[in-house]
Amino acid sequence: MRETVTEEFIVLGREVARTAKPQTMTVRELLRHFGQERRGSEVVRFINYKLRYLGLETEPRFDEVHIDGSVNIVPRQRRPPGRPAKNPVPVITLSPEEIDGRGVSSAQLSAEYNNDEDDRTRQPYLRIGLLSSANQKLYKVRGNDKLETAVTLLLMHDITHIPVMQSERAVDGIITWRSIGRSKAANKSIVKAQDCMEPAPRVVPIDAPLFDAVSDIMRDGAVLVQARDKTVCGIVTTWDIAHQFVTLSEPFLYLEQIENCLRHLLARVKLKPDELKSLVDPVDAERLAVALTLDSLTFGECLRGLGKPEIWDKLKLGIDRGLLVHRLEAIRKIRNAVMHFHPDGISQTDRDALAKTREMLQGL
Numbered sequence: 001m002r003e004t005v006t007e008e009f010i011v012l013g014r015e016v017a018r019t020a021k022p023q024t025m026t027v028r029e030l031l032r033h034f035g036q037e038r039r040g041s042e043v044v045r046f047i048n049y050k051l052r053y054l055g056l057e058t059e060p061r062f063d064e065v066h067i068d069g070s071v072n073i074v075p076r077q078r079r080p081p082g083r084p085a086k087n088p089v090p091v092i093t094l095s096p097e098e099i100d101g102r103g104v105s106s107a108q109l110s111a112e113y114n115n116d117e118d119d120r121t122r123q124p125y126l127r128i129g130l131l132s133s134a135n136q137k138l139y140k141v142r143g144n145d146k147l148e149t150a151v152t153l154l155l156m157h158d159i160t161h162i163p164v165m166q167s168e169r170a171v172d173g174i175i176t177w178r179s180i181g182r183s184k185a186a187n188k189s190i191v192k193a194q195d196c197m198e199p200a201p202r203v204v205p206i207d208a209p210l211f212d213a214v215s216d217i218m219r220d221g222a223v224l225v226q227a228r229d230k231t232v233c234g235i236v237t238t239w240d241i242a243h244q245f246v247t248l249s250e251p252f253l254y255l256e257q258i259e260n261c262l263r264h265l266l267a268r269v270k271l272k273p274d275e276l277k278s279l280v281d282p283v284d285a286e287r288l289a290v291a292l293t294l295d296s297l298t299f300g301e302c303l304r305g306l307g308k309p310e311i312w313d314k315l316k317l318g319i320d321r322g323l324l325v326h327r328l329e330a331i332r333k334i335r336n337a338v339m340h341f342h343p344d345g346i347s348q349t350d351r352d353a354l355a356k357t358r359e360m361l362q363g364l
Contacts, residue, residue: 005050009033012073013054022072027062030071038344039063040337052076060228064127064207066135067344128213129206130343131244134225134234140165143172143194150175150193161222161235164197168231171224173197178221200224206233210343217241247345251338254354255299258331261361262302263294269314271305279305299335303328317364331357 016023027039034050036043044063051057058071065071128134139153140163150162154177162175175197183196190196201220204213206227216223217238227233273292279301280291290296297305303325305311312321334350345351 004035006033010054013051013056016073017055017075020075022059022074024070024072026070027065027067030058030062030073031067037347037349038337039067039342065129066132067130068132069129069135126210126343127207128204128210128223128225128236129208130210131234131236131240133236133240134206136234138163138232138234141175141193142166143192143197145193147180147190147193147196151180159237160239161201161237162193163200163224163232163235164193165232171200171203171232173200174222176221203232214241244343248343251334251346251351251354254351254358255331255335255338257358258354258361259299259302261358261364262299262306262328263297265315265361265364266294266297266302266305266311269311271311275311278308299332303332319364327353327357 012023015021030047031037031039031043034043034047036047039062047062055076056073057076059074060071062071139157139159141150141153143164143166153162154160154175160176164172164175166172172194175193179196179198180190183190188195201222201224202213202216203224203226204216206225213223213236217236222235222237224232225234225236271294276291276294276297277288279297280287282288287298287301291301306321306328307325309321330353334346334354337346337350
């Protein structure tokens, strides 16, 4: 992981600390200032660590809103009177040379930040506010609007739900293609939007657990999302959940196919039991006891096998072993990121690497 902070952010941070005037930016912009593209657990720790040393924090927490949502960069609040935090990390001002990553080691990051109170207050679940649709512009109509207005919005923006609202905070009901069809099937007189609206779906706070809301989405087709100021800021539908599932599951499918290809290559060598054991960490007694077949090998163990010259030579492949092993080592790191399930997903660069590696291995 690149440990860097842009000079632009350091200047901005010093100005915030000096004037106490918040600066607003999207989470994606914040990540860019720290040389990152997504919010894995180590990235969140790293950025929080750097923010502490600049005497800053974000409101709301940058790891609890959608990646394109906005946060305020503000001076870090002083801890209230009482028992001090265990092993507190002092807030100090570093020079650009010290704070660009060379002055703080990964060991310091792990040892010092692991005891920070931010880790203890972070919620151990995914929040619905991390989804894009929970933060996007909400198309809505008033009850007295013509039905044609709602139909036009449904068609124009290719959406399935239109809330009927008299204000930013009050939801009267919702219009869907189903509600329109039911009203027409019942031969009702439909002139205004309110003539064919259904009861409003559940309204959930933006920091509600995602998986708690899924059952409501499955039952009602959608939930409305309420921002911290009590305004309705988004809607999450079954389509959004399905789209999120596809986005997150695709890398898992790529990885499964890559692992299967690696096992298929090793199967050509017809490894003996002792050769299989040699691919396992010799100090890991549990793994040694269960690593009896190719199917029981982990990704790292398969990679170790292809890295052995005596195994590679038996494959008689016309490609460079060093380059392949280097690419597979990069895939292993991507795999670790994928396994830390997060709505941010992985970067397009990593997704392309998975797709191209799968395609290459399938051709061997």
